[in-house]
Amino acid sequence: MLDITNPDKAAQRSVVVQGFTNSVLDPDQPMLGPVENGGTIIANTAPGCWGPMITPRLRGGHEVTQPVEILGAEPGDGVIIRIRDISVTSIATASGHDSSPEGFCLGDPYVAARCPTCDTLWPETHVEGIGGDAVKCDACGNTVKPFEIVHGYTVVFDETRHVGVTMPKQAAETIARDAHHYAALPDQSVQHPILTYAPSDMPAVMVRMRPFLGQLGTTPSMPLPDSHNAGDFGAFLVGAPHEYAITAEQLAEHKTDGHMDIDAVRPGAVLVAPVKVKGAGVYMGDMHAAQGDGEIAGHTMDVSGSVTLQVEVLKDYPIDGPVLFPLLEDLPPLARPFSEAERAKAERLAKTWKIKQLESSAPISVIGTAPTLNEAIENGLERAAKLLDMSVPEVRNRATINGAIEIGRAPGVIQVTFLAPLDRLDKVGLGDIARAQYDL
Numbered sequence: 001m002l003d004i005t006n007p008d009k010a011a012q013r014s015v016v017v018q019g020f021t022n023s024v025l026d027p028d029q030p031m032l033g034p035v036e037n038g039g040t041i042i043a044n045t046a047p048g049c050w051g052p053m054i055t056p057r058l059r060g061g062h063e064v065t066q067p068v069e070i071l072g073a074e075p076g077d078g079v080i081i082r083i084r085d086i087s088v089t090s091i092a093t094a095s096g097h098d099s100s101p102e103g104f105c106l107g108d109p110y111v112a113a114r115c116p117t118c119d120t121l122w123p124e125t126h127v128e129g130i131g132g133d134a135v136k137c138d139a140c141g142n143t144v145k146p147f148e149i150v151h152g153y154t155v156v157f158d159e160t161r162h163v164g165v166t167m168p169k170q171a172a173e174t175i176a177r178d179a180h181h182y183a184a185l186p187d188q189s190v191q192h193p194i195l196t197y198a199p200s201d202m203p204a205v206m207v208r209m210r211p212f213l214g215q216l217g218t219t220p221s222m223p224l225p226d227s228h229n230a231g232d233f234g235a236f237l238v239g240a241p242h243e244y245a246i247t248a249e250q251l252a253e254h255k256t257d258g259h260m261d262i263d264a265v266r267p268g269a270v271l272v273a274p275v276k277v278k279g280a281g282v283y284m285g286d287m288h289a290a291q292g293d294g295e296i297a298g299h300t301m302d303v304s305g306s307v308t309l310q311v312e313v314l315k316d317y318p319i320d321g322p323v324l325f326p327l328l329e330d331l332p333p334l335a336r337p338f339s340e341a342e343r344a345k346a347e348r349l350a351k352t353w354k355i356k357q358l359e360s361s362a363p364i365s366v367i368g369t370a371p372t373l374n375e376a377i378e379n380g381l382e383r384a385a386k387l388l389d390m391s392v393p394e395v396r397n398r399a400t401i402n403g404a405i406e407i408g409r410a411p412g413v414i415q416v417t418f419l420a421p422l423d424r425l426d427k428v429g430l431g432d433i434a435r436a437q438y439d440l
Contacts, residue, residue, distance in 0.1 A: 011036035011071040017043035019188050020285075023052060023060030024244070025067070025258075026223040027277040034069040034279060040084075041068050041282060041309045044186045047302035048214055048227070048286025050095055050194035051183070053110065053147045054135050056123050059244070060225030061110030061233075062259070063191050067219045067281030070311050077275040078317025079218060079282060080433065082310040086211045086267050088161045088289055090303035092175050092182040094194045096152020096201070097297045101145060109146035110233070111225045112242035117142040121242075130176040130198050152199025155207060155301060156182075157289065164207045164289065164301070172200040184304040194302070210290045211305065212266035217258020217322060218273045219281025222250060226285070230259040231369030231379060232412030257321045257369050258283065262408035262415060263291050264326035264365070270437055272314060272323040272430065282311060294407045314429050319387045321379075323430065324365040324415065325437045332404035335363045335417045337438050361402070361419040362434035370412045377405055380416035388424040 015035045035041060048062040055063075070079055106112035106121060115123045118140040125135050125144055133143040154172035155164040167175065175182050179193035220229055225244055228234045234251045237244055246254075256274055265271060273282070289301035328336060338346070343358070350358055366387065368380020381399075385392045395416065399405060403418025422440075425431040434440065 012039065014040040014042060015068050017041060017065045017068060018186065019066045020046060020063050021066060021226065023058040023062055023064070023226050024223055025064070025219050025226050025229055025283065027219050027221055027281065031067045031069040031279055031281050034071040035311065037070065037072050037313050039311060041311060043284055043307045045285045045287050045305050045307055046186050046189040046191060047090070047093065047183065047194070047304055049299045049302045051191035051302065054145065054194060055191040056113035056125055056144050056146060058191065059111055059122060061227035062215060062286050063189060064215050064226045064283050064285030067283040069279030070282060070313060073275045073280035073313045074278060075276055076316060078272045078314035079275055079280045080312040080314050081216065081271045081273060081282065083265065083267050083269050083271070084310055085308040086213065086287065086305060088157065088209065088211050088287070088303045088305045089184040090157070090182070090305070091184060092154060092156040092195060093289065093301050093303050094152060094154040094197060094199050095299045095301050096149040096199050098147045098299060099150050100147055104144060104146040107241040108236050110227055111244055113144065113146040115140060115142065115144045125192070127192055127196055130173060130196055132197050134196050135192055149197055149199045151201045152197070153202040153205070154195065154198060154200055157209060161209055164209060166202050166205040166207070167200055168203040169200040172198040186304060207301070208290055210263065210266070211303070212263050212288055212291070213284050213307065214261045214286030214288050215259050216265055216271060216284045218256045218275055219277050219283065220254045220256050221276040222254040224255060227259055229255050230257050230413060231255065231376065232371055232409070233259065235371040257367055259286070260322065260367060260408050260413055261291065261295050262324065262367070262413065263293065264324060264330040266327070268327045270325040270433055272317065272433070274317065274320050274322070282309070284309070295409045318428060319383055321369070321383050322367045323387070324367060325363070325433055326365055328438060331363050332406065332417055334401070335403040335419055337362065337440060360422040362422050362425060362431070362438060362440055363417065364420045364425065364430065364434065365415045365417040368414045368416060372412050373407065373410065373414060376412040376414045380414050384416050387428055388420055389427070390424070
């Protein structure tokens with residue numbers, strides 16, 4: 001951890017992260033590091049979503065890693081995050097579509113869980129047995145369940161972590177009795193494993209594994225519950241009845257959109273995140289074994305895992321939300337770079353019409369977030385236009401003929417992905433990232 005008595009402590013080439021926040025991202029809390037510009041962050045991550053959701057002491061709905069300071073990062077910069085590796089360590093997990101029983105929260109079950117019997121907010125709890133009533137309040141002994149699984153499944157992964165199979169009832173209950181082992185929870189994690197619930201409504205289903213990080217980004221400039229560091233879930237904080245209530249203006253100013261649930265945030269991708277606090281405070285978590293676009297069940301297969309990132313400061317980065325350079329195979333077909341054969345045909349056509357030089361372009365994916373998908377699209381279009389100094393109508397046209405609007409998460413995380421002029425990318429320091437990512 002950063003020695004606050006020695007603020008000039010030398011930067012480390014690599015920082016290993018073992019600890020977690022209490023699910024609140026707080027810029028006033030000390031960061032780990034600092035790691036040098038160009039250095040490496042290695043972390044063991046805990047499952048997001050379901051485990052923290054049934055652990056009332058956690059105040060954000062997830063359990064993310066302690067933030068790491070990046071030497072030289074200042075507000076108004078960006079951090080280039082290259083995802084070198086993501087490895088699933090969980091043997092099994094459980095998930096499903098949720099509901100929130102009445103009386104078990106103060107306005108928001110992710111942020112302010114309560115025991116309706118003794119009226120304790122954020123109660124300490126323990127597990128007795130297995131099943132949906134297994135989490136008990138330490139103070140009064142009664143069940144505390146801010147969330148229930150309406151329809152769910154337990155899935156076990158093969159040794160190579162390529163596929164999984166959902167379990168029948170007896171197997172799910174066997175796993176539930178040794179939930180910490182099968183979840184492979186990191187030593188400092190405090191969540192109750194969701195495997196304890198033993199859901200088994202959908203047995204004998206095969207799944208593919210395609211792991212990625214649902215949470216990856218930088219620390220917001222005011223305390224925010226971790227799952228609410230985005231424009232859709234963050235909207236639940238506006239006017240809320242608990243101590244993390246904020247205004248819409250505060251949300252827009254301080255969030256960094258680190259909670260994206262975009263399945264392209266996986267090994268080989270490059271994410272550029274905004275810096276809103278000194279040192280940036282890079283954090284991660286909410287690893288998923290796989291997820292279809294939209295995460296339409298509300299949740300997917302949350303797992304423990306290990307992550308390796310390389311980080312670099314991008315000075316004077318002029319946007320307040322993330323930009324992603326996905327793997328080539330994760331790009332929409334129309335947003336992929338043109339092949340030599342395609343360009344040769346286009347150049348012959350251009351010559352016929354006396355066009356001297358065709359535009360050089362490269363893929364970019366600008367993230368937009370808001371309470372609804374339509375509003376998130378508007379946010380993404382406006383961010384892209386501001387970043388590349390073009391009008392929103394031009395971005396709309398480019399995303400239509402050379403890209404797509406992709407859904408990260410319902411209700412309100414999207415990607416505006418399109419081929420952008422390379423000279424515009426160069427002006428904002430992103431051109432070389434695109435060239436290296438796509439071999440241009």
